[in-house]
């Protein structure tokens with residue numbers, strides 16, 4: 001059996017450690033002034049702009065496009081701190097993680113110059129237009145059509161499950177520009193930048209289990225996209241789209257969503273937990289630390305200019321298993337009181353556990369389902 005992936009141990013540099021303290025101080029300050037409620041996540045343009053002003057969006061991008069030319073490991077620390085405290089990162093996280101890098105790598109110069117520096121300032125929110133009603137795991141079955149027209153393309157069709165579409169300024173969409181061929185079913189797809197305010201776009205909310213409006217159906221009715229909005233080579237976007245998923249799958253956002261439930265468990269356990277509770281917490285924290293090391297290792301590979309598809313898939317699969325099983329483990333170890341309690345700590349514990357329980361089902365679907373990721377891992381192991 002050929003094993004063609006590896007996780008080299010990577011240590012965070014001193015600069016990243018100092019940065020962690022800086023980010024924590026900023027977050028404490030924002031919480032203290034009522035800028036956001038920790039643990040609630042969400043969307044805030046004001047917060048995005050503040051993070052942009054600190055130079056924490058597009059940290060690794062070239063200075064010429066508003067980036068900071070810092071390392072992936074420093075970026076990792078910023079993302080980890082923001083997510084661990086449940087800061088409102090939805091306004092910039094997609095663009096910082098994947099849309100900005102895609103534009104930098106494949107976008108046309110005039111678009112890069114006009115758009116990327118504004119992402120880095122925290123001014124622009126992006127969404128991802130991959131999934132359609134009849135194409136989810138199999139992204140190459142996308143049928144939303146972009147037909148050539150004078151000076152650009154006309155788009156008709158639908159995208160679905162589009163997170164943040166109702167807040168986003170732009171989408172990076174995978175669209176069909178030609179039919180697939182018999183020899184290559186991945187042929188005929190192109191990536192485009194889409195202005196979400198263009199005439200002909202309508203956005204319909206889909207309400208999730210939490211009762212929140214996070215994702216949407218996006219309908220395109222003869223939407224015009226200028227030629228300059230083509231991202232990369234016409235008809236050849238399948239590799240671009242899969243490369244993008246390496247950015248999407250390996251970061252702390254893939255194992256930290258239910259983490260607040262663990263934090264509240266540790267808080268409620270106090271200084272002297274009994275042996276069973278201490279052991280349960282120890283196991284969960286040990287798993288978390290291993291995931292962190294793997295995720296940092298992937299950040300190190302991105303830093304080295306690699307595209308670690310298989311490693312990223314492994315981190316996402318293990319990470320989502322961990323975070324999906326966490327709410328039940330927490331409930332078994334120390335069930336929080338059921339009724340509303342005057343004790344604010346109990347209420348916080350209950351709220352974190354409720355949130356974790358309700359988001360758990362989606363974790364193994366978003367960003368690639370468990371089965372699809374395991375298929376990628378099996379290929380990496382030379383098993384298929």
Ligand SMILES: Cc1cc2nc3c(=O)[nH]c(=O)nc-3n(C[C@H](O)[C@H](O)[C@H](O)COP(=O)(O)OP(=O)(O)OC[C@H]3O[C@@H](n4cnc5c(N)ncnc54)[C@H](O)[C@@H]3O)c2cc1C
Pocket residue numbers: 127128129130131132135136137138160161162163164215362365366367368369370371372375
């Ligand atoms: C919270 C959330 C946010 C999302 N945000 C976005 C977004 O912003 N943009 C976007 O484009 N999409 C988004 N999605 C959609 C997501 O990417 C798709 O739901 C996902 O790719 C699965 O596609 P599907 O729902 O069509 O299921 P299907 O692909 O139909 O899969 C159904 C089942 O079949 C299994 N299956 C499919 N193919 C195989 C195979 N080859 N081998 C084995 N089993 C297989 C799957 O694992 C799954 O269990 C989001 C989803 C969620 C839950």
